[in-house]
Amino acid sequence: MSRRPSHPVRLLASALAAGALLTTAACSDGGGSENASDTAAEQAGVARPDAAKQTPTGSPSAPAALTEAGAKAALLTEADLEGGWNQVQDADKWRDRLLVGKVDVAAFLTAKSSATDCQALLDALYDDGLLGDPSGPSALTGFEQGDSRLLEQVAGYDRAGLDARLKWLRTLPDTCDEFTATGSGGAERTVQVTEASVPDVGDARAGLRVSVQGDADGGPATLTLDIAAVRVDTSAVTVMGGGLDDGQTDSVEQAVRQGTERLKTVLDGGTPSPQPTTMD
Numbered sequence: 001m002s003r004r005p006s007h008p009v010r011l012l013a014s015a016l017a018a019g020a021l022l023t024t025a026a027c028s029d030g031g032g033s034e035n036a037s038d039t040a041a042e043q044a045g046v047a048r049p050d051a052a053k054q055t056p057t058g059s060p061s062a063p064a065a066l067t068e069a070g071a072k073a074a075l076l077t078e079a080d081l082e083g084g085w086n087q088v089q090d091a092d093k094w095r096d097r098l099l100v101g102k103v104d105v106a107a108f109l110t111a112k113s114s115a116t117d118c119q120a121l122l123d124a125l126y127d128d129g130l131l132g133d134p135s136g137p138s139a140l141t142g143f144e145q146g147d148s149r150l151l152e153q154v155a156g157y158d159r160a161g162l163d164a165r166l167k168w169l170r171t172l173p174d175t176c177d178e179f180t181a182t183g184s185g186g187a188e189r190t191v192q193v194t195e196a197s198v199p200d201v202g203d204a205r206a207g208l209r210v211s212v213q214g215d216a217d218g219g220p221a222t223l224t225l226d227i228a229a230v231r232v233d234t235s236a237v238t239v240m241g242g243g244l245d246d247g248q249t250d251s252v253e254q255a256v257r258q259g260t261e262r263l264k265t266v267l268d269g270g271t272p273s274p275q276p277t278t279m280d
Contacts, residue, residue: 066267073266081150088144094151125227136235148243150240157235166204173194178191191210191212196208199257208227227252228252239259
């Protein structure tokens with residue numbers, strides 16, 4: 001659960017425009033036809049008294065492009081999370097150092113699979129590439145709670161590629177329902193992939209729960225990760241949380257809500273509050 005070495009690792013203008021069109025249609029349908037004098041005045045080039053009020057002043061503005069500073073500002077803080085999560089400074093090194101108990105999580109996640117998609121999932125979990133390589137700015141933060149970890153990435157992407165990646169993630173519970181992966185030492189591990197709910201935030205979203213069962217440090221061990229990705233325009237928030245003490249469903253959902261809200265605030269040109277917002 002860390003970034004690729006070469007990347008710091010990971011509004012609705014169209015909806016507003018559609019709303020404007022619906023409003024216009026409603027006014028046209030519900031307001032009746034223009035009277036003859038108004039029509040004649042318009043044909044003569046004379047504006048009606050309320051013409052200025054009906055003249056569009058401009059279409060809704062699109063969200064600002066994500067910047068490096070914006071990506072960092074959108075990252076979660078300890079205040080956004082409940083449950084005693086402590087922010088760490090070396091989350092970008094977790095690919096090599098992330099340990100849950102005495103188990104090297106990286107060794108679990110790089111186990112080989114005969115299925116291309118399932119292997120791609122394991123590789124993406126290892127290098128924080130669930131949504132592919134960001135095409136824009138990217139920022140990463142991480143938190144610890146006992147032996148559990150929570151990692152968040154905020155990044156900008158190519159819109160088509162981002163949508164395709166989210167669609168791919170949604171297929172994995174069927175494609176990779178359960179399979180066997182073999183580690184470098186030949187030990188076999190059972191991997192289960194199921195769909196996970198994601199709060200109804202952002203423009204599009206996908207969620208997974210991945211469990212890896214095997215032997216480690218002389219005994220059985222199960223690594224469980226709750227994963228969620230949310231798109232906001234051409235940017236996205238990705239959150240992964242879990243460990244050997246089971247997943248972190250509640251914390252991941254909270255992180256997704258707060259992280260999405262912070263990202264939307266940044267894209268709208270604002271500055272996220274140092275205190276979390278109250279969200280249902």
